[in-house]
Amino acid sequence: MPVSLPMVARMFMLLLLTLAPAAGVASPPPQPYAVALRPCPVLNTADFAGVFGCRDGKTLRTDPQGQLRALEFIALPGTVFILREMRRDGAATIYRVTTDAYPYPSTTGYFIDSRFVRLAASPPPARQARLPAAAEIIGRLLAAQGSRYVWGGNVRLGVPELLEYYPPDVPLSADATRRWILQGVDCSGLLYEATDGFTPRNTSALLAYGQGVPAAGLTAAQLRQRLQPLDLLVWKGHVIIVLDRDRAIESRLDYGPGVAQHDGVLVRPLAEVLAEIMRGRVPADRYEDRPGGKTFVVRRWYQ
Template structure:
């Protein structure tokens, strides 16, 4: 009897989730909104004492996928109760769902709509404005999934208790950038949010077989040196910018500018230039160069 009751309960819950998903409800981010791959949001932010942030040995919240910008549109797939908090399982065109995973957000960050809202209009800044925004980010900490330089202050109000130093507040509110988040922030969300999409973004340059100096001569500001896992952005003929995770070093890394030729040498010590990112195979030792500004506007 208990087994039958459990089966009926599971079936009922599945029906409710299905009905919820088919109701056509949507949500729009009211402000910068953390989107995670786990529904246990209250366990990540604040914890049992309202003072802690769950992170790995490198200080990173691996459950964070990205921070949705205000105006981002979501499709609601399910509702999950977490104590006194309602968590939504969602999809959005701004970010692909991780393979085998799901996306979740705190319902308090969004407003609901019965009909599909229009996608936000996000004009692409000019080339110099994008470059200036990235240069102004130099020194920002590396934050896995981070793409908002100033972080999400709303997290302090919703999850934390007590007082914190300015440095602790920045850490608790996810103030910082990862590699693709640096570009995403500078372009106001007009570029793909992860490197698995950036490897095919814009137009590929013919770089296979070229050496460091020959390759450097081809590059223009905002070209991407990218592989599935990391992206480096060309600032000018002499320098590149990136956000690097340097686990175990003071500050754990962050946004840095390095000489172009030196960085190409470091990359090409273990990776070779490819004209296009391979489809259907796991590429371990390659990189591509993508020119997107002026081709993807």
């Protein structure tokens, strides 16, 4: 029986749809929800293999400062994702997702590797972040001392599964292994891990988190007397956490000259930290990027 042209066209389209996932073309996910089984890296690109190995099997896709800017954050176990689309990349299945745990706008979208999650057909219960007691939070912060700085990092021990899912083709040094598995934290990630994901993940949200402590016009000595444990000294792009009236803790990419530790989590005298900040910024009651002057605010969130 002769085959009609419309029938050939339909068969061709069916073949394309069948091959699309294997070719990396986005398609609908099999189920609309997923739950993180373990710490789950969330990237701003679907090209996981290009980030972890740069497809030559041995190179991480880093910026000139050695940071993986593709990493947005690491979702904690129990985090719920809504799946938007699915694509294949070799042995990996990559999902484009959204999640209430990271409600920030994106021009590229957010992506996860399916091996870190389980799928669900109906909405799973939201992850319940339990706010630890203040003493426990401070203990967790202090336990992170010496951890290296990782852009987007909020699990100081990292994600060892990345070595299994994206194995390097060459032996890695200890430092390269640490970078490969995202071992370390950034400034807001330090707080996020210590609070079990209770606090916002980005400094843009921390700027208005909790209640403001009146700080405008105060000297460093006056401001120090107003601070309480777990108060935040924050501006767009960085946050420092007060431990007590003598100490503060932060994670920074570069501490500059005069500090023995180059990067990562460090405890320093609060008076020294305030003096350093106020050489370039002034305390304000409300944060703003104002011409001719940089500000910072104090947020009190733990009551």
